[in-house]
Amino acid sequence: MSGLTRRSLLGAGAAVVASAVTAPAVIGQARPRVVVVGGGPGGATVAKYVARDSAGAVSVSLVEPSANFVTCFHSNLYLGGYKTFEQITHSYEALTRKYGVNHIRQTAAFIDRDEKRVRTTDNTILSYDKLVVAPGIDLKYDSVPGWGQEHEQVMPHAWKAGPQTQLLKKRLDEVKNGGVIVMIAPPNPYRCPPGPYERASMMAHVLKATGRTNCKIFIVDPKETYSKQGLFQDGWETFYKGMVEWLGPKVHDGLKSVDPKTGTVVTGFETYKDCALVNVIPAQMAGKIARDAGLADASGFCPIDPATMKSAKDPNLFIVGDACIPGDMPKSAFSANSQAKVAAMIIRNELTGSRAFPPRYNNTCWSLIETDNAVKVGGRYEPKDGKISAAETFVSKTGETAELRKQTQEENIGWYSGITTDIFG
Ligand SMILES: Cc1cc2nc3c(=O)[nH]c(=O)nc-3n(C[C@H](O)[C@H](O)[C@H](O)COP(=O)(O)OP(=O)(O)OC[C@H]3O[C@@H](n4cnc5c(N)ncnc54)[C@H](O)[C@@H]3O)c2cc1C
Structure with missing residues (x-):
């Protein structure tokens, strides 16, 4: 049992039944419901990809308290004076308008894994067929x-x-x-x-x-x-x-x-x-909601099945991004976005019968050292030996030409523009 019983969950003052429960029916059959907790690169990508690629066949609710998302990625470029704060701030508006994602501006307070429900801090109850938990990290104060x-x-x-x-x-x-x-x-x-x-x-x-x-x-x-x-x-x-x-x-x-x-x-x-x-x-650990739901191990982070991004503790539930134990992948926005696409593919496969391909994961982390001088490290990853394992890796070298370092920074800028459009656009 993941915590409260159904009675105690509802007895906690729950009054509102949200749209995920009363999702519109498709010719006599209620649409399957996906609830995503957390609207960072992990959660927002799953929400968008499931909603967009299922073309309305799946109801997608994104539980995220903020109206806008400020990216940690490229926040160092903001610190360095290369970007404005506005340039690292992104709205969820397109997810709702273009793909029909239901953005619920609340914090998820409790996950009832037995009843497959999420309760938010305003006591909205969201039932799910598949749940994605992507709350990022908490700081160990x-x-x-x-x-x-x-x-x-x-x-x-x-x-x-x-x-x-x-x-x-x-x-x-x-x-x-x-x-x-x-x-x-x-x-x-x-x-x-x-x-x-x-x-x-x-x-x-x-x-x-x-x-x-x-x-x-x-x-x-x-x-x-x-x-x-x-x-x-x-x-x-x-x-x-x-x-x-x-x-x-x-x-x-x-x-x-x-x-x-x-x-x-x-x-x-x-x-x-x-x-x-x-x-x-x-020091850091998985976001509270994931830990409270019993999804983390002694490390404070959440083990996953590397082939699907499902929780190792609950097959109805997916964990993507910084909250999971990503094997050889680093905790990065690139990784979160890559893991999210695997989770979205598996979710659609299980809910709508769409085709699932072998999972593929990628990551590159660029770092700017001085103007026009960036370096990178990255790799391609696949499920192996019970974890997401590195299949191929690369890293910049010392002594590279100024031209190559400049090119690497151009890639970095292009990547940011591409990934933020991929997540929020
Ligand atoms: C300084 C810095 C620089 C970085 N640079 C890079 C970089 O160059 N490239 C790169 O790829 N990565 C970079 N990263 C890492 C990257 O920002 C994270 O790995 C990424 O944001 C993780 O995404 P996520 O979706 O797992 O979590 P997050 O981005 O943390 O998003 C989690 C979301 O969940 C929400 N949430 C939490 N709990 C709940 C709840 N109970 N209910 C509802 N919502 C909830 C939060 O409000 C938040 O919006 C950097 C990080 C830092 C700190």
């Missing part, structure tokens, strides 16, 4: 000693896009020349493996472009190694000499505490006092 949710205004994380992203940029703009910035990098697994290091690059870019070259960015990392490490370190040496210093656990000897009141970061090796900016990126 107790993972950094001295720091908690109440301190995120003083020491922002900006690991969920929106006001935090704007706050981080504002705080970066206020750093005076000579100021010390400390970034606390997260432990594995976390969303966007190269993200912290692209962010450090963008911080250094802004500081350098505004003549604040006496500033110093320390990255205090719990990991021994990180994504595209050689490429980032080479880029920092080339473009931001002396400005960015990465400290692995053998060097900093453990993060002991942070003090948001005084802007202090204490490691086993050094105490950083009066920091101009501390960017705390804490």
Whole structure:
């Protein structure tokens, strides 16, 4: 049993029966109902693809409280001054208008797996034939000693896009020349493996472009190694000499505490006092709704069947995006979108008899180091050995020509435009 019984679910004050329950019938037969929880790259892609490709044969409800989605992807480019906030903000309006997705602007509060129903915070009850759970990540607010949710205004994380992203940029703009910035990098697994290091690059870019070259960015990392490490370190040496210093656990000897009141970061090796900016990126886990529904394992993330993106714990339920355990794929928007297309294909196959093909997954993560200088890492993936396994991988190399790096950034810009149209357009 996944939690509440049917009686207790309805007894919790549930009054409204939403459109997913009373979906229009197609010649005597009610349309099958798909409910999607979470409108990020994972959830919104499933909602769009099922609605669009089933051409009205399936009722699709997207439960997502926000009217607009601000992408974490390219939020580092916003930080670096290459994009406006508007350019990383997308409306769900086209999903409703063009494909008939029913956008329910609520938070899903409870999943009753036995009764196949979702209850939202306003007590709307949504019945489903297939459920997609795509809530992204939650931050572990107790993972950094001295720091908690109440301190995120003083020491922002900006690991969920929106006001935090704007706050981080504002705080970066206020750093005076000579100021010390400390970034606390997260432990594995976390969303966007190269993200912290692209962010450090963008911080250094802004500081350098505004003549604040006496500033110093320390990255205090719990990991021994990180994504595209050689490429980032080479880029920092080339473009931001002396400005960015990465400290692995053998060097900093453990993060002991942070003090948001005084802007202090204490490691086993050094105490950083009066920091101009501390960017705390804490440890992460699957969004609460997925954990509460009993879909996560001890890692805090949700195991899936790599051939279908179905939950390993409930075959009526799919988990896509950052909340799942993606095997060799990183937690990225590209991965979420790719997983979502597999889930949408399986859902349509099971509900409408449309053809299902062998699953194929792809990912590329681009990172901008300095203007016109981007690097990438990626691969093609397939189900193997009980997980999504890498079949082919590639990564940029140090010493590439300026022309190639520029081309890589052009790809990055093209990818963003393509994927956001694919998800929201
Ligand atoms: C700084 C940074 C840079 C990044 N750069 C890149 C990049 O260049 N390329 C790339 O591919 N990826 C990048 N990423 C990663 C990418 O943003 C995530 O992997 C991606 O957003 C995951 O998508 P998702 O749909 O799983 O989750 P999310 O994007 O987190 O979306 C989840 C949605 O679910 C909603 N939700 C949560 N709980 C509920 C509930 N109970 N009821 C209803 N709705 C709910 C939330 O409101 C949210 O809208 C970056 C991330 C960061 C932080």
